[in-house]
Amino acid sequence: MEKVFREIEKNRDAIIKTLCDLVEIPAVSPLEGGRGEKAKADYLVNKMKTLGLGEAEVYNSPDPAAAGGVRPNIVLRIKGREKRRLWIIAHMDVVPAGESALWKVTAPFKATVKDGEVYGRGSNDNGEEIAAGLYAAVALKELGLTPEYETCLCYVADEELGSRHGISFLINEGLFSKDDIVYVPDSGSLDGGFIETAEKAAVWMEFTIDGKQVHASIPDRGVNSCRAANELSYLLDRAYHAGFKEHDELFDPPVSTFEPTRRLANVENVNTVPGRDTAAFDCRLLPSAPMETFERITRTVMAEVEKSNGVKITMKYLQKGCAAPATARDSEAVRLLEGAVKKVLSLECRVGGIGGGTCAALLRSAGIPAAVWGQANPSAHQPDESVAVEHLINETKVFASVMMGE
Numbered sequence: 001m002e003k004v005f006r007e008i009e010k011n012r013d014a015i016i017k018t019l020c021d022l023v024e025i026p027a028v029s030p031l032e033g034g035r036g037e038k039a040k041a042d043y044l045v046n047k048m049k050t051l052g053l054g055e056a057e058v059y060n061s062p063d064p065a066a067a068g069g070v071r072p073n074i075v076l077r078i079k080g081r082e083k084r085r086l087w088i089i090a091h092m093d094v095v096p097a098g099e100s101a102l103w104k105v106t107a108p109f110k111a112t113v114k115d116g117e118v119y120g121r122g123s124n125d126n127g128e129e130i131a132a133g134l135y136a137a138v139a140l141k142e143l144g145l146t147p148e149y150e151t152c153l154c155y156v157a158d159e160e161l162g163s164r165h166g167i168s169f170l171i172n173e174g175l176f177s178k179d180d181i182v183y184v185p186d187s188g189s190l191d192g193g194f195i196e197t198a199e200k201a202a203v204w205m206e207f208t209i210d211g212k213q214v215h216a217s218i219p220d221r222g223v224n225s226c227r228a229a230n231e232l233s234y235l236l237d238r239a240y241h242a243g244f245k246e247h248d249e250l251f252d253p254p255v256s257t258f259e260p261t262r263r264l265a266n267v268e269n270v271n272t273v274p275g276r277d278t279a280a281f282d283c284r285l286l287p288s289a290p291m292e293t294f295e296r297i298t299r300t301v302m303a304e305v306e307k308s309n310g311v312k313i314t315m316k317y318l319q320k321g322c323a324a325p326a327t328a329r330d331s332e333a334v335r336l337l338e339g340a341v342k343k344v345l346s347l348e349c350r351v352g353g354i355g356g357g358t359c360a361a362l363l364r365s366a367g368i369p370a371a372v373w374g375q376a377n378p379s380a381h382q383p384d385e386s387v388a389v390e391h392l393i394n395e396t397k398v399f400a401s402v403m404m405g406e
Contacts, residue, residue, distance in 0.1 A: 036063065211309070
């Protein structure tokens with residue numbers, strides 16, 4: 001593999017440039033004020049041709065709110081010595097920029113290379129992996145090498161908001177088989193020595209609390225939705241933590257987590273008792289945590305707060321999934337990845353589960369084992385999101401190694 005690694009080093013500037021190009025093509029979901037992934041997909045399809053990798057297949061999921069009315073997913077297939085397929089799946093969509101004033105190094109969608117880091121929204125999540133997969137394939141092509149497996153570079157839409165237009169769409173299209181070797185490089189560690197094989201169930205809920213708005217000088221004539229929302233968050237937090245004591249050392253942290261998160265603005269002025277509040281929870285349940293118990297606790301607390309405050313509470317799930325079966329520790333995907341990481345980084349890998357969600361969980365739920373790996377800092381979704389150039393190059397080498405079956 002040393003010749004391949006030298007070839008990747010020769011392409012260092014081109015890899016960085018491609019990542020910068022990706023950062024400067026916003027791909028925010030229409031649900032969050034963006035236009036989707038079409039511009040980025042068009043760029044990548046053309047880039048694959050320019051690099052001599054061939055013609056990509058495009059699988060469009062209809063979405064009238066997106067540019068071109070579609071959410072594109074692209075697949076580039078590279079013939080291997082074996083017919084068995086190896087997939088490297090990364091996502092094109094990114095989260096919104098957030099508050100621009102918090103970005104200090106660069107504007108969110110202006111790529112900047114500084115002190116060995118590439119800064120910009122999506123550089124870390126998931127542009128690094130898109131560029132790394134591309135140039136791993138380029139290195140093999142330029143050396144005239146054939147991958148061990150049919151290699152499929154798969155760049156998907158809609159990962160940040162549930163994957164309905166992305167990996168779920170492709171699973172329903174029948175693209176994958178249970179014999180495939182699948183990598184989802186969408187989570188990892190700073191040293192690159194962690195392989196994720198399991199994920200907690202992610203449950204996102206939004207509660208709407210309706211009371212009666214009045215002037216703050218006559219609160220007895222209204223029903224304060226803000227107070228009820230505060231009580232709801234507090235009681236749910238306590239009840240969830242009291243109800244779920246399970247530990248699973250495969251995960252870090254080894255417990256289910258329950259976090260009050262977003263609160264939408266209610267009234268603009270101080271001297272008004274609000275009549276509607278909206279609050280959200282992000283919950284991550286261990287596989288051993290019964291969903292029925294979770295739902296029962298939620299209903300019980302909602303009813304208690306409604307009765308004690310005279311409000312009406314409605315709840316909707318923004319996301320609700322059950323924990324998928326873990327990928328086996330001795331699977332081919334994990335074994336190959338362990339060998340590649342040892343070759344590139346001289347590390348013995350740790351294998352475990354995470355609380356965060358990737359589209360690997362959807363593949364596992366469909367019976368398709370998948371391993372998650374990456375080398376990255378923890379700046380995803382933050383102002384001044386960045387990726388170290390050395391991590392980008394290391395990922396390219398690891399991907400080339402698994403493509404060659406080494």
